[in-house]
Amino acid sequence: MTDIVSLLIARLGAEQVLTGPDMSPYSRDWMDAYHWTPLAVVKPRDTAQVAATLKWANETGTPVVPISGNTGLTGATSGDGAIMLSLERMSAIREIRPEARVAIVEAGAILSDIHAAAEAHGLIFPLTFGARGSARIGGALSTNAGGSNVVRYGSTRDLCLGLEVVLPTGEVMDLMSELHKDNSGYDLRHLMIGAEGTLGVITAAVLKLAPKPLAYATAMVAAPSIDQALVLLNRLQAETGRAVEAFEYMPGTYIKAHMKRFPEARAPFDEAHDINIMVEIGAIAARDATPLPDGTIPVVAQLETILAEMFEAGLVRDAVVAQNEAQRAEMWARREAVAEVARLHTPSIDHDIAVPLDKMQTLVDTLDARARALDPDITILSVAHLGDGNLHFNGWPSTDDPAVHSAIYEAVEDTAMALGGSFSAEHGIGLMKKSSMARRKSPEAIAAMRAIKTALDPRGILNPGKLLPET
Amino acid sequence: MTDIVSLLIARLGAEQVLTGPDMSPYSRDWMDAYHWTPLAVVKPRDTAQVAATLKWANETGTPVVPISGNTGLTGATSGDGAIMLSLERMSAIREIRPEARVAIVEAGAILSDIHAAAEAHGLIFPLTFGARGSARIGGALSTNAGGSNVVRYGSTRDLCLGLEVVLPTGEVMDLMSELHKDNSGYDLRHLMIGAEGTLGVITAAVLKLAPKPLAYATAMVAAPSIDQALVLLNRLQAETGRAVEAFEYMPGTYIKAHMKRFPEARAPFDEAHDINIMVEIGAIAARDATPLPDGTIPVVAQLETILAEMFEAGLVRDAVVAQNEAQRAEMWARREAVAEVARLHTPSIDHDIAVPLDKMQTLVDTLDARARALDPDITILSVAHLGDGNLHFNGWPSTDDPAVHSAIYEAVEDTAMALGGSFSAEHGIGLMKKSSMARRKSPEAIAAMRAIKTALDPRGILNPGKLLPET
Numbered sequence: 057m058t059d060i061v062s063l064l065i066a067r068l069g070a071e072q073v074l075t076g077p078d079m080s081p082y083s084r085d086w087m088d089a090y091h092w093t094p095l096a097v098v099k100p101r102d103t104a105q106v107a108a109t110l111k112w113a114n115e116t117g118t119p120v121v122p123i124s125g126n127t128g129l130t131g132a133t134s135g136d137g138a139i140m141l142s143l144e145r146m147s148a149i150r151e152i153r154p155e156a157r158v159a160i161v162e163a164g165a166i167l168s169d170i171h172a173a174a175e176a177h178g179l180i181f182p183l184t185f186g187a188r189g190s191a192r193i194g195g196a197l198s199t200n201a202g203g204s205n206v207v208r209y210g211s212t213r214d215l216c217l218g219l220e221v222v223l224p225t226g227e228v229m230d231l232m233s234e235l236h237k238d239n240s241g242y243d244l245r246h247l248m249i250g251a252e253g254t255l256g257v258i259t260a261a262v263l264k265l266a267p268k269p270l271a272y273a274t275a276m277v278a279a280p281s282i283d284q285a286l287v288l289l290n291r292l293q294a295e296t297g298r299a300v301e302a303f304e305y306m307p308g309t310y311i312k313a314h315m316k317r318f319p320e321a322r323a324p325f326d327e328a329h330d331i332n333i334m335v336e337i338g339a340i341a342a343r344d345a346t347p348l349p350d351g352t353i354p355v356v357a358q359l360e361t362i363l364a365e366m367f368e369a370g371l372v373r374d375a376v377v378a379q380n381e382a383q384r385a386e387m388w389a390r391r392e393a394v395a396e397v398a399r400l401h402t403p404s405i406d407h408d409i410a411v412p413l414d415k416m417q418t419l420v421d422t423l424d425a426r427a428r429a430l431d432p433d434i435t436i437l438s439v440a441h442l443g444d445g446n447l448h449f450n451g452w453p454s455t456d457d458p459a460v461h462s463a464i465y466e467a468v469e470d471t472a473m474a475l476g477g478s479f480s481a482e483h484g485i486g487l488m489k490k491s492s493m494a495r496r497k498s499p500e501a502i503a504a505m506r507a508i509k510t511a512l513d514p515r516g517i518l519n520p521g522k523l524l525p526e527t
Numbered sequence: 528m529t530d531i532v533s534l535l536i537a538r539l540g541a542e543q544v545l546t547g548p549d550m551s552p553y554s555r556d557w558m559d560a561y562h563w564t565p566l567a568v569v570k571p572r573d574t575a576q577v578a579a580t581l582k583w584a585n586e587t588g589t590p591v592v593p594i595s596g597n598t599g600l601t602g603a604t605s606g607d608g609a610i611m612l613s614l615e616r617m618s619a620i621r622e623i624r625p626e627a628r629v630a631i632v633e634a635g636a637i638l639s640d641i642h643a644a645a646e647a648h649g650l651i652f653p654l655t656f657g658a659r660g661s662a663r664i665g666g667a668l669s670t671n672a673g674g675s676n677v678v679r680y681g682s683t684r685d686l687c688l689g690l691e692v693v694l695p696t697g698e699v700m701d702l703m704s705e706l707h708k709d710n711s712g713y714d715l716r717h718l719m720i721g722a723e724g725t726l727g728v729i730t731a732a733v734l735k736l737a738p739k740p741l742a743y744a745t746a747m748v749a750a751p752s753i754d755q756a757l758v759l760l761n762r763l764q765a766e767t768g769r770a771v772e773a774f775e776y777m778p779g780t781y782i783k784a785h786m787k788r789f790p791e792a793r794a795p796f797d798e799a800h801d802i803n804i805m806v807e808i809g810a811i812a813a814r815d816a817t818p819l820p821d822g823t824i825p826v827v828a829q830l831e832t833i834l835a836e837m838f839e840a841g842l843v844r845d846a847v848v849a850q851n852e853a854q855r856a857e858m859w860a861r862r863e864a865v866a867e868v869a870r871l872h873t874p875s876i877d878h879d880i881a882v883p884l885d886k887m888q889t890l891v892d893t894l895d896a897r898a899r900a901l902d903p904d905i906t907i908l909s910v911a912h913l914g915d916g917n918l919h920f921n922g923w924p925s926t927d928d929p930a931v932h933s934a935i936y937e938a939v940e941d942t943a944m945a946l947g948g949s950f951s952a953e954h955g956i957g958l959m960k961k962s963s964m965a966r967r968k969s970p971e972a973i974a975a976m977r978a979i980k981t982a983l984d985p986r987g988i989l990n991p992g993k994l995l996p997e998t
Contacts, residue, residue, distance in 0.1 A: 156885040200710050211708060213717075214685075229971040234883040237682060237917045238949040239671050239721055240968055241956060241994060242976045246684075246717030250710055267765060294738060297768040297812045341768045412705040414627040446708045478709040485712060497711055500700040504983060505713045511982035512975060523712060 060116050061096045064139075067108060072099050082123060082140045090131040090487065094121075097140040103220060103228060103259045106141065110257065110517075111226025113139055119520045120224075122253040124164065124195030127187035129408075130486025132199070132252045132522050141257060143194045149173045152265070158217060158234050159263045163194030170263070179265040182209035186392050194258045200250035202482030204391070205301045207443030208338070209266060211482065213249040218262035221248050224255075224513040234262050247508070252484055253519040255512050269301070269338030270345030273359040274384040278329035278373040282417040282442070285333050288366060289443055292337065295362060296355070299344075302336040303443035304391050310437040310450075313397050314390055321390065325374045333442065334391050335359075336384075394439055398450055401435075405464050407449040409472035410481035416445055419475055426467040427451055431460055446481040469496065485523045494525035531587050531610070532567045538579060543570050553594060553611040561602040561958065565592075568611040574691060574699055574730045577612065581728065581988075582697025584610055590991050591695075593724040595635065595666030598658035600879075601957025603670070603723045603993050612728060614665045620644045623736070629688060629705050630734045634665030641734065650736040653680035657863050665729045671721035673953030675862070676772045678914030679809070680737060682953065684720040689733035692719050695726075695984040705733050718979070723955055724990040726983050740772070740809030741816030744830040745855040749800035749844040753888040753913070756804050759837060760914055763808065766833060767826070770815075773807040774914035775862050781908040781921075784868050785861055792861065796845045804913065805862050806830075807855075865910055869921055872906070876935050878920040880943035881952035887916055890946055897938040898922055902931055917952040940967065956994045965996035 065073045074082070074097035082097045084090060095118065100106045113120045121135030123142045133140075143164035151160040154177040161170060167181075167188040174181045183196060185203035195201075197219070201212045209215060218233035221244075231245050248256050279285040285305065292300050306314075308330045315321050324332055339345040339355035347353055359377055366372040378384040398404055411419045420438070427434050433454035440447040449468045453461055469479050469492060479492040493502070505524055509516075536544045545553070545568035553568045555561060566589065571577045584591045592606030594613045604611075614635035622631040625648040632641060638652075638659040645652045654667060656674035666672075668690070672683045680686060689704035692715075702716050719727050750756035753776065760774050777785075779801045786792050795803055810816040810826035818824055830848055837843040849855040869875055882890045891909070898905050904925035911918040920939045924932055940950050940963060950963040964973070976995055980987075 153885070156883050158883070200714075202708055202710075206708065213714070223971065223975065227971045227974075229975060230969045231972060233949070234947055235881045235949050235952070236884070236915045237673055237677065237881045237912075237952040239673075239953055239955045240949050240951045240960075240964060241721075241972065242726075242979060243671075243684070243717045243721055244972055244975055246714045247979075250712075250714055255713070295812050295814070297770055297810075297815070299768055339768075341766050343766070344768070410706045410708045412627050412629070413707070414624065441708075444707045476705055478704070478706050478711050480711045481706070481708040482710055484710045489711075493711060498701045500694065500698045501702060501712065501715055503698075504694065504700060504715055507982035508713060508718075508979055511978035 060112060060118050063112055064096065064098055064109065068098065068100065068105055072101065072105065073097070074099070079140070082142065085131060085133060086127055087129065090134045092134045092136040094135050094140045095137050097142060099142045099145050101145050103222065106222045106257055106259055107226045107228055109139065109141060110222055110224055113517050114224050114226060114515055117515050117517060119517050121519050122194070122198070122257045124192040124198070125166070125187065125190045127191045128195065128199060128486060129483045130488040132484060132486030132519070134487060143192060143259070146259060147192070152177050154179060156234060157265045159265055160260070161193055161263060162260050163192065163258045165193050167191045167193060167196060174265050175268060178268050180268045181215070181263055182266050183212055183215055186395060193261060193263070197249050197258050197261060198251065198253045199484040202441065202444065202446065204304065204441065206441060207303055208298070208301045213246060215264045216245065216249060216261055217264055219245050219248055219258055220260035221256035221258055224515065224518045229256065232260065232262055250484070252486065252523045254509060254523050255518065267340050269340050270342060271339045271353050271355050272384060273337040273339070273353070273356040274378040274387055275335050275359055275363065275375055276324040276387055277333040277335060277363065277375045278325055279331045279333055280371070280373055282331060282420055284371055285331060285442060286413065286416065287371065291362060292335065295358065296337050299337050299339060300335065300443065301338040302334060304334040305440040305442040306332045306334065306391065307437060308332065309435055310397065310439055313400055313437055314393055317397050317400055318393065322386070324376060324390070327374070329373055334387050391439070394448070397437070401452040403453060403456065403461060405449070405451040405453060405461055407465060407468045408481050408483040409449060409468060409477055409479060410444070410446045411472055411475040411477035413445045415475040415477070416440070416442060416447070419447060419471060422471045423449060423468055426471060427464050430463050430467060431455055434464070487522060490525045531583055531589050534583055535567065535569055535580065539569065539571065539576055543572065543576065544568070545570070550611070553613065556602060556604060557598055558600065561605045563605045563607040565606050565611045566608050568613060570613045570616050572616050574693065577693045577728055577730055578697045578699055580610065580612060581693055581695055584988050585695050585697060585986055588986050589988060591988050592990050593665070593669070593728045595663040595669070596637070596658065596661045598662045599666065599670060599957060600954045601959040603955060603957030603990070605958060614663060614730070617730060618663070623648050625650060627705060628736045630736055631731070632664055632734060633731050634663065634729045636664050638662045638664060638667065645736050646739060649739050651739045652686070652734055653737050654683055654686055657866060664732060664734070668720050668729050668732060669722065669724045670955040673912065673915065673917065675775065675912065677912060678774055679769070679772045684717060686735045687716065687720060687732055688735055690716050690719055690729055691731035692727040692729055695986070695989045700727065703731065703733055721955070723957065723994045725980060725994050726989065738811050740811050741813060742810045742824050742826050743855060744808040744810070744824070744827040745849040745858055746806050746830055746834060746846055747795040747858055748804045748806060748834065748846045749796055750802045750804055751842070751844055753802060753891055755842050756802060756913060757884065757887065758842065762833060763806065766829065767808050770808045770810060771806065771914065772809040773805060775805040776911040776913040777803045777805065777862065778908060779803065780906055781868065781910055784871055784908055785864055788868050788871055789864065793857070795847060795861070798845070800844055805858050865919070868908070872923040874924060874927065874932060876920070876922040876924060876932055878936060878939045879952050879954040880920060880939065880948055880950060881915070881917045882943055882946045882948035884916045886946040886948070887911070887913060887918070890918060890942060893942045894920060894939055897942060898935050901934050901938065902926055905935070958993060961996045
């Protein structure tokens, strides 16, 4: 046992430090795509134990990899020879302050626990995605997670007012502000959010809560084109006062594969369509949510009217509005099955890209053409958070040739970049996209990031080898 | 003439470089509170000239102070012996892309010019405040300016998608993203926004536009208490689907002083009230804005109904809803006369503080009590962006004793901090609040800021002596 592990056990107590086979859950990511051998796993009980761990690690130059729910997709928690610093025991929801609409939580709080705590007060914490039952807020903050309702509520950084961060030296930086305005120096909160644990370890946060919608109107819509779908989005935003909570694109190929994976699932429409949109509107005003004498919910009627008008005008090909919670759940289940549907086929080429909203049609068309030029029989099942300009490219190549796979991956990235896009919309960099980062990001920006990393973590102990490409 | 000034003239052309008496408009702030003697004034025509200026300044260790509209309140543009780098010639609005709802502008673009360009497309750039006719967007970004409708649209940082920044070395960092999601490394955009020109010079930006409200409902409301006013705010937000654009508090003392300064102005109500709120709702849905057969505008009727119900319940003491644009303009003029009303009295104690929303009542009560304990005859006229938890303390002391003045200033800050607040809500630090920064901000945060400053500007040429307290 190394000196630092002995020291950690002596100072923190043996039950806070795992070694040997106990480390196995902390030795791989959930996709089983990355594997590593930690030096030890530390599960601190409080911020002081996080600080002590970082202080000793910094003094000895030992790498530390913060690990939260370990639901990331880019290998950002891999830690060969590192202390895995798991925040799982710091999972308290310290306080919900409904009148101020904030939640004060520890970094290890599980997303769905935060949801439940907010809902007990008639409020929501809007951040949500498939892994909400195991993802922890510290990881969501460190990766600036997105999800399914960014179009209304923003990404994780937009939902965070304050942070507590332990710096690599072990110093605790208190930024636990509940303020909506605070111009007192550089915005260190936004610097820490999305830094993937390379600049500090987030130990607590102040989160913004929102009123829980009183009613939802949810529909599947078949559109003639993505551009037409965006016309629908703009109209819905205008007519509802920007109450669109989700606007999710699924191609016909995805619908088909979903029914193959879940044979009991129903098709969204009688006929198959290429462009399927799941739209959800959340009504927060009583006038939109209170049932009329005939039982109609106004926001549902409003959505039906708009879709009917657009259908008459030929701008919508088909539409089905959920008439009850079960139908709504079916629509969401279809969208959230992405990870399971993707597993139907190996190999699979996945990418998470973003372009400006008005470039989405061009993106989808170009990706289709370029991928088919490289592999004429590829199946493309990319879903998209269409309202955010964020496409999750998913291609099932017809060949095992790795050269074709990487040519397709590069073509996806080239296309996004040529349209003014990003090679990482919401998943971050981790290990997986360091090469893209090195080639695609402004060299001046990378140099500035490196300078900041060195300034805050001079010994380079925090999550080394992640996010920043090697010099 | 120093070598660098000769060099600047030789390289940039004499018309880009001012010296001697021509520098006088660049030698003081607009309040005439700060005065300085620049080395020279440089007015670059493009980003390349900004880059060249910074490169030479960095090589020679010459301080550079970026100056935009010079409408700040904290002395952040003072520059004794510095090159004043004025962005005024880089004022182009390069492009409005209505379908993507973005504006691409140079840093010297005047705020009201951006407003006009957006409105030509039926859109708005929401950032607005009194100095909009001379403030330039580069300065608004560098100070993360707030203003009167942050409650709906957020501060400047929330309205910016991308930036072009010239670093102290003269390198140009291209972050001109139009994306709503981009998790590719540290968020350098948020680091540069609000950095008061100490880390880089913003030369261009991608701004978010929003749909122009189709109708406004604007009212003056007299509330029994600030807590009751916040109940009204929450009800209006819920009933209108969060369409409140402004929720501005003015005490009875302010109303009285306003009528003294503008004798032609009418009182908002027949009787005087202590707690006066100007509320504005912006309707973006046609159903809320399209006049009914009797000419009524639905959003106006909605506001009238809510106010009438709250009046009946004793939760509102009086209310007047603007019936036409002239009445609305009168309400806004009253609120925007703050700077002129404040000039009625010398001396004046001013502060810009924020607290969590649910602490506003306590803040106002405590400030009143503490200021009166120090000066029983003080007049307090603080207005507030109530919906943001942001109070602009304004006190007219009855004594000229500077010890009393500074005791009151400290009491204001102590009170805000004790309530979990900030000593700078929206005005920034500049020179004025460096002492507060040194005493009130987390020492770990200041140390992290210093490390970042040194990393990005090792020679310390950019806006030296601002924002960060001396070590």
